[in-house]
Amino acid sequence: MAPPQIYTSPYPSHPIRSTSVWTRLFASRDASADVGGYPGSLPAFIDADSGATITRAQLVHLTLSFAYGLKHHPNTSPVATRGSTVLIFSPNSLAWPVVLFGSVAAGLRCTLANSAYTRTELAFQYSDSGATLIMTTEDGLSVVQEMFAEIGIAKEDAAKRIIVLSKDLRWAGGPSAPRSPASNGLLKMEDLLDRGKLDQEEKFEGSDALETLYICYSSGTTGKPKGVETTHQNMTTLIDIVSAPFDLRAKGTVMLGILPFYHIYGIAKLVHAPFCQGCPVVIQTKFEPEKFCSVIQRFRVTHALVVPPVLVILARHPAVDQYDMSTVRYLFSGAAPLGAPLAKQVKERLLAKRGGRGDLVITQGYGLTETSPTTHILEGADSDRKMGSIGKLLPNLEARLVEDDEGKVDAAPGEPGELWIRGKTVMKGYLNNPSATENSITPDRWFKTGDVAVRDKEGYYYIVDRRKExxxxxxxxxxxxxxxxxxxxxxxxxxxxxxxxxxxxxxxxxxxxxxxxxxxxxxxxxxxxxxxxxxxxxxxxxxxxxxxxxxxxxxxxxxxxxxxxxxxxxxxxxxxxxxxxxxxxxxxxxxxx
Missing domain, CATH: 3.30.300.30 (ANL, C-terminal domain)
Incomplete structure (x- = not known):
C-alpha cells in the first residue's frame, strides 16, 4: 500500500498557545495597559440599532464583573463552578460578548443554541450539554419556560436557572427600554454587573487549555444534532492561523456582524477574530436587506461576513441602489459553496454604483463546526483569478484527499477525494457520542469532513460537494x-x-x-x-x-x-x-x- 499523500499549508507555522481564550484576547501585551495589544479606548462592539458602543477596556471590566456576579450571586454561585455549562439562547445583541466572555472568564463552558429553536429542540441541547444555567432574551423566555416544564423542572427551580438579557442598554451607555412583565422576579444580566469584579480570569494554562470551551451543535446528515467539543486551544489556534489571510488590522476597518453568533462561523469570525485584530464589529440582530444596506451606510462598514443567500439578495434587491455602499471593500462568504457567477454579479453591481472605481473583494473560505471552524481561506489577491476556490490550506494544518472510507487510497493529483483534515483546530470529540467521534476521527486524528474536494497544481482547493449528496x-x-x-x-x-x-x-x-x-x-x-x-x-x-x-x-x-x-x-x-x-x-x- 502506498504511503498517504499528505498536503501541508504553504503558510509559515504558528506557535501553539496553551492558554485560555479570555487570556489570549484580553491580556495586555506590554506595559501600557492595552487590551490584547490595542488601545483600550478603541470601540469593540457597536449596537446597530442604537449606536451604543463598548470599548475594549469596557469589555474587560464588564466580563470580569459578570464573571464575579456568576460566582457570587446566590442563584448562580452553586452551579457556576469551573467546568460547568451555561447555555446562551439569544439572537445577536450587544450583550453577547459580555455574557460569552464573562462566562469564559468564570471558567465555564458555553453551549450556543439556535435562537429559533422550539422548546423540544432546546430541551435536547440543554439536557445533552449538561447545562446548569440558561441566558435568554425577554422574547425567548416563553420557550425557555416551556422547555423547563417539558423536562420536568419545577417553575420555582427553573426561575433560578434563568438569566435575562433585556433590551435595556443603559449598562452600555445606550437607551433604556421597558421591562417585559414576563421577566419580573427573574435574574437580569445587569444584576450581575454591579456586585464586584474578578481580579483575574480563570486560567487554562498548559494541558488545561485542552479543556472544553464551547459546545456548538452540528446537525450533520443523520440523527440528532451532535455537540462538538471545542477547546481553548482549538479556538486560540484558529484565531492565530486566520490572521494572515483574514487581515482586519488596516485603519478604518469596520466589520458588520449579521451572522448568528450561536453558529461557530459567527462566534469565531465575528466575536473572536475581529477583536483579536483591533477591528470593531457592528452587531445587527438579523439580516434584513434594507437594514443591512442602511447599516453599511451609517457606520461606513468596510467588511462583512455573509452566506451565499445574502449575496443573492445583493445581486437583485432594490435596496442596494438606495444606499451608499461604497465603503464596502471585502465580502467574505462561508458555510455553503459560493459559485463564481454569483460573485461576479454582485461585484459588477456594486462596482457599477461607484462608476467602476475602487477595490472590492468577494471571496470565501471553508470549514466546519468540527474544525473550529476555518481550514481554508481564498485570499483577496486571488479572489478573481481563483473565484470558486476555497483557497489554500491554513497554517498548522494537514490535509488528505481520500478515495475510500478507510483512508487506504488517496486521490490522484487533480482528482476528487474526500477531504480529511488534521491539526490543532480539530474538535476534541462529540459530546456524549463516542461512536460518532470514532466514525469521524481516525486513530491518527484525521477528521473526515464528508466533503469532496479537488486540489489544483497551485495548491488551491475546490469543494465539489458533500460525499453523500x-x-x-x-x-x-x-x-x-x-x-x-x-x-x-x-x-x-x-x-x-x-x-x-x-x-x-x-x-x-x-x-x-x-x-x-x-x-x-x-x-x-x-x-x-x-x-x-x-x-x-x-x-x-x-x-x-x-x-x-x-x-x-x-x-x-x-x-x-x-x-x-x-x-x-x-x-x-x-x-x-x-x-x-x-x-x-x-x-x-x-x-x-
Missing amino acids: LIKYKASMPPAELESVLLSHPDIADAAVIGLYSAKEATELPRAYVVHAHLEKVKSAQAKAEFARSVVKWIESKVARHKYLRGGVGVIEIIPKSAAGKILRRELRELAKREAEQGVLGTEVKARL
Whole structure:
C-alpha cells in the first residue's frame, strides 16, 4: 500500500498557545495597559440599532464583573463552578460578548443554541450539554419556560436557572427600554454587573487549555444534532492561523456582524477574530436587506461576513441602489459553496454604483463546526483569478484527499477525494457520542469532513460537494455546480438540486427546486409548469449533456436552509418523496433518502 499523500499549508507555522481564550484576547501585551495589544479606548462592539458602543477596556471590566456576579450571586454561585455549562439562547445583541466572555472568564463552558429553536429542540441541547444555567432574551423566555416544564423542572427551580438579557442598554451607555412583565422576579444580566469584579480570569494554562470551551451543535446528515467539543486551544489556534489571510488590522476597518453568533462561523469570525485584530464589529440582530444596506451606510462598514443567500439578495434587491455602499471593500462568504457567477454579479453591481472605481473583494473560505471552524481561506489577491476556490490550506494544518472510507487510497493529483483534515483546530470529540467521534476521527486524528474536494497544481482547493449528496448519472455530479449555474438565471432568486433515483434508467437524475425572482408571476400551476420547462431548456445551453435536469424542476416559494445558509436537502428529498407519491414525478423515479 502506498504511503498517504499528505498536503501541508504553504503558510509559515504558528506557535501553539496553551492558554485560555479570555487570556489570549484580553491580556495586555506590554506595559501600557492595552487590551490584547490595542488601545483600550478603541470601540469593540457597536449596537446597530442604537449606536451604543463598548470599548475594549469596557469589555474587560464588564466580563470580569459578570464573571464575579456568576460566582457570587446566590442563584448562580452553586452551579457556576469551573467546568460547568451555561447555555446562551439569544439572537445577536450587544450583550453577547459580555455574557460569552464573562462566562469564559468564570471558567465555564458555553453551549450556543439556535435562537429559533422550539422548546423540544432546546430541551435536547440543554439536557445533552449538561447545562446548569440558561441566558435568554425577554422574547425567548416563553420557550425557555416551556422547555423547563417539558423536562420536568419545577417553575420555582427553573426561575433560578434563568438569566435575562433585556433590551435595556443603559449598562452600555445606550437607551433604556421597558421591562417585559414576563421577566419580573427573574435574574437580569445587569444584576450581575454591579456586585464586584474578578481580579483575574480563570486560567487554562498548559494541558488545561485542552479543556472544553464551547459546545456548538452540528446537525450533520443523520440523527440528532451532535455537540462538538471545542477547546481553548482549538479556538486560540484558529484565531492565530486566520490572521494572515483574514487581515482586519488596516485603519478604518469596520466589520458588520449579521451572522448568528450561536453558529461557530459567527462566534469565531465575528466575536473572536475581529477583536483579536483591533477591528470593531457592528452587531445587527438579523439580516434584513434594507437594514443591512442602511447599516453599511451609517457606520461606513468596510467588511462583512455573509452566506451565499445574502449575496443573492445583493445581486437583485432594490435596496442596494438606495444606499451608499461604497465603503464596502471585502465580502467574505462561508458555510455553503459560493459559485463564481454569483460573485461576479454582485461585484459588477456594486462596482457599477461607484462608476467602476475602487477595490472590492468577494471571496470565501471553508470549514466546519468540527474544525473550529476555518481550514481554508481564498485570499483577496486571488479572489478573481481563483473565484470558486476555497483557497489554500491554513497554517498548522494537514490535509488528505481520500478515495475510500478507510483512508487506504488517496486521490490522484487533480482528482476528487474526500477531504480529511488534521491539526490543532480539530474538535476534541462529540459530546456524549463516542461512536460518532470514532466514525469521524481516525486513530491518527484525521477528521473526515464528508466533503469532496479537488486540489489544483497551485495548491488551491475546490469543494465539489458533500460525499453523500453527489448525484451519480454516468459520472458524479455535484449539486453545488448546477446550483451556481441556476443562480445566474435572471428570473431565479434561489435554487437547490437533489438526486432522484430512476428505476427505469438505474441511475440518479438531477432535479432542481427554484424560487422565482418575482413570485407574483408564478402563482398558478400552469405558470409554474411553464417556468419549470423553460428552466430545463435554458440550462441545456449552459452545461454538458450529463448535467441536464432530467429529474425536472420544481417551483417553490423558499429553499429550506439552516441559519448558516446551508441547504437542507433532507427537506427537499421529503418534498420529492411526496411529489413521487402523488405521481408528479412519474412512477419510475423516487427521491434518494
